[in-house]
Amino acid sequence: MEIVELRTHRRSELVDVTRRVQEVVDRSGVRAGIAVVQSLHTTAAITVNENADPDVQHDLVAKLDQLAPRDEPFYRHAEGNSDSHLKTSWFGPSLTVIVDGGRLVLGRWQGIYFCEFDGPRERRMTVQVVAAEA
Secondary structure, three states, X not given: OXXXXXXXXXXXXXXXXXXXXXXXXXXXXXXXXXXXXXXXXOOEEEEEEEOOOHHHHHHHHHHHHHHOOOOOOOOOOOOOOHHHHHHHXXXXXXXXEEEEOOEEOOOOXXXXXXXXXXXXXXXXXEEEEEEOOO
C-alpha cells in the first residue's frame, strides 16, 4: 500500500489522480489484478468520471452544491461542513479498478478523481495494488 499526498485548492473540486494511481501500479510490478483507491477523509471521496472535458467536473460540482448547499437551517454539525459529509457519503470513500497488462482498465474518456468537498486542504489517499491469483 502507498499513501499519496495531494493539495487541493478550492472548497469543492475534482482532482484527476489517474496518473498518480497508475504510477503506484507501475511501482508495484503487478501485471494483472486490482487497484483499490481510498480517501482517508470524511469530507473527500473517490470516483471515476469523464476526463476529456473539464466542464463535466464543473457541472458535477455545481449540481452537488445545489443538491447539498453549504448552509441549511437543519444542519447541526458545529464545524459547518455537513454538506461535505453528505457529498462524500453519496460518492463513497473508495473504488476498485481492474489492472491488466500493468495498466489501469479505464474507458477512453474515464479518469480517477479525488473529490474534495471541504478544501482547500492537504489530503491523503491510499492505493493498494493486489495481484490476481495465478
